[in-house]
Amino acid sequence: xxxxxxxxxxxxxxxxxxxxxxxxxxxxxxxxxxxxxxxxxxxxxxxxxxxxxxxxxxxxxxxxxxxxxxxxxxxxxxxxxxxxxxxxxxxxxxxxxxxxxxxxxxxxxxxxxxxxxxxxxxxxxxxxxxxxxxxxxxxxxxxxxxxxxxxxxxxxxxxxxxxxxxxxxxxxxxxxxxxxxxxxxxxxxxxxxxxxxxxxxxxxxxxxxxxxxxxxxxxxxxxxxxxxxxxxxxxxxxxxxxxxxxxxxxxxxxxxxxxxxxxxxxxxxxxxxxxxxxxxxxxxxxxxxxxxxxxxxxxxxxxxxxxxxxxxxxxxxxxxxxxxxxxxxxxxxxxxxxxxxxxxxxxxxxxxxxxxxxxxxxxxxxxxxxxxxxxxxxxxxxxxxxxxxxxxxxxxxxxxxx
Numbered sequence: 447x448x449x450x451x452x453x454x455x456x457x458x459x460x461x462x463x464x465x466x467x468x469x470x471x472x473x474x475x476x477x478x479x480x481x482x483x484x485x486x487x488x489x490x491x492x493x494x495x496x497x498x499x500x501x502x503x504x505x506x507x508x509x510x511x512x513x514x515x516x517x518x519x520x521x522x523x524x525x526x527x528x529x530x531x532x533x534x535x536x537x538x539x540x541x542x543x544x545x546x547x548x549x550x551x552x553x554x555x556x557x558x559x560x561x562x563x564x565x566x567x568x569x570x571x572x573x574x575x576x577x578x579x580x581x582x583x584x585x586x587x588x589x590x591x592x593x594x595x596x597x598x599x600x601x602x603x604x605x606x607x608x609x610x611x612x613x614x615x616x617x618x619x620x621x622x623x624x625x626x627x628x629x630x631x632x633x634x635x636x637x638x639x640x641x642x643x644x645x646x647x648x649x650x651x652x653x654x655x656x657x658x659x660x661x662x663x664x665x666x667x668x669x670x671x672x673x674x675x676x677x678x679x680x681x682x683x684x685x686x687x688x689x690x691x692x693x694x695x696x697x698x699x700x701x702x703x704x705x706x707x708x709x710x711x712x713x714x715x716x717x718x719x720x721x722x723x724x725x726x727x728x729x730x731x732x733x734x735x736x737x738x739x740x741x742x743x744x745x746x747x748x749x750x751x752x753x754x755x756x757x758x759x760x761x762x763x764x765x766x767x768x769x770x771x772x773x774x775x776x777x778x779x780x781x782x783x784x785x786x787x788x789x790x791x792x793x794x795x796x797x798x799x800x801x802x803x804x805x806x807x808x809x810x811x812x813x814x815x816x817x818x819x820x821x822x823x824x825x826x827x828x829x830x831x832x833x834x835x836x837x838x839x840x841x842x843x844x845x846x847x848x
Contacts, residue, residue: 450551451719451726451847453712455635455814456484459648460802463567463704468648470706472639474503474510474566475517477708482522484637485560485710491722494525497556500547501710502539502563503532504805507575514564534806535735536835537773539563540709541809541842547713548730548842557721558714563806566706572805579836590685590741592678594835595670595696597743598774600682602695604742605780609695612775613663616700616799618789619772620658623796627654631795631822635814653703653802668694669701685741700775705802709810726847728817731827732758733842744777746839747831748784754829754841762786765843766825769812771832772797781831794819808832813844820846 458477461469469477478501486493501515516530535542540563547561578585585591592600602612626632627650638649671694679692712724719726734754738746747770755761762785770778770792778797782789795815798808809832816828831841 447552448554448715450548450713450730451716452728452730452817452844453714453719453724453726454485454489455709455711455817456481456488456637457635457709457811457814458639458707459636460651460653460705460707460804461648462652463706465568467568467706468652469639470568472647474564474569475514475521477566477639477706478514478518478564479521480637480639481562481708481710482518482524482560485712489712489724491724494527495718495721496524496528496558496560498559499528499530500543500559500561501532502534502543502806502809504534504536504539504565505570505572505575506532506534508570510564510566510570535838537771537803537805538809538832538834538838538840539806540811541813541830541832541840544711544713544810544813545733545842548733551713551715558718560710560712562708562710562810564708565804565806567704567804568706572704590681592682592741593670593673594743594773595701596674596678596682596692597741598696598776599670599692599694600686600742601744601776601780603689603693604686607695607776607779611779612695612700613660615775615779616663617658617660619793619796619799620655622794623654623800624656626795627651631818632815634818651801653705654800658699663699666697666699669697670694682741696774696776700799702773702798702803705804707802707804707807707811709807709814711810711813728844728846731843731845735838735840738837738839740837743835743837744773744833745780746833746837747777747781747841750839750841751785751829751831754843758843760843765827765829766791767794767816767819767828768792769816769828769830771803771808771812772799773803773833775799777833813842816844
């Protein structure tokens with residue numbers, strides 16, 4: 447089997463996913479077009495050598511519909527021969543795009559692909575595409591499907607995470623993100639977004655709040671208690687009858703931020719590197735996806751990580767750095783406890799709680815962040831994993847090429 451190499455990675459800043467966010471006036475196709483142009487400008491490759499563009503997008507309707515990957519390819523001035531496709535595996539879409547690209551290259555069917563994702567959550571609201579999994583009453587009732595915030599609070603209830611626990615984790619995510627931003631750790635991958643006149647709209651992740659502490663987070667009210675009382679707690683407890691109630695501990699400050707953003711990863715074969723003169727930065731070593739229990743929903747990173755480690759013939763101790771998406775604080779807390787991972791090697795530059803979670807792009811952003819950090823600290827192997835709506839998990843192992 448051929449190897450799939452990562453030659454470069456580019457991402458936009460993450461802008462607040464609200465009407466007053468700095469990227470709200472930028473259409474999602476513009477975000478993605480900027481990423482594709484930047485990849486080509488930095489690496490000066492002939493775009494006709496790219497076979498395909500694979501982009502994750504969780505709400506592929508309206509401005510994000512009509513195959514935004516192909517649209518952005520045309521807008522970015524790539525060769526007409528470059529195809530494009532968008533995919534949706536919920537929050538893991540950006541990583542799924544990378545894995546799919548890797549599989550194409552490993553199979554020998556293509557030489558080079560740009561993979562990543564995009565989500566403009568300020569312009570195309572989360573959930574606006576509907577869908578039977580969350581909107582069909584019979585399906586919701588039959589499978590005890592609840593909002594993800596309820597699932598996160600269910601994890602906290604089942605595994606005994608207190609409000610203090612999740613707020614402490616969140617405050618540390620902010621502290622690390624502030625340090626990473628202040629020391630320019632994102633500078634290699636991060637590109638600014640400018641308007642048509644060349645004025646910079648945003649050049650750093652907008653949601654980082656330096657004044658966040660456990661005490662300030664403690665003043666926030668639980669975000670999911672009210673909807674739980676509307677019947678979702680009862681629905682979840684039908685499956686988890688061993689608990690009298692759900693302990694609601696998550697809120698806006700210890701859950702992932704809604705943001706806008708895009709990312710692209712240049713993935714190719716050894717031969718692609720030889721043709722272009724580009725040197726690979728890393729390779730995709732192994733990847734895995736799994737399905738998990740859909741009510742508690744967010745535990746998938748644990749079995750997905752076990753699966754990919756087994757596939758790679760590795761153990762947790764072989765991984766130098768972990769990026770676990772901080773959809774909610776309880777998710778990485780459970781991951782660390784179940785797999786015996788120390789917090790010192792997990793999300794070392796903060797995570798989606800502090801930096802934001804642009805759904806379709808996050809998997810690619812985490813992968814880019816991981817690659818940069820492996821290089822900065824001269825470490826070798828990293829793993830990216832995300833929980834996924836509907837009860838799934840995904841994990842990918844990356845290895846530096848020295």
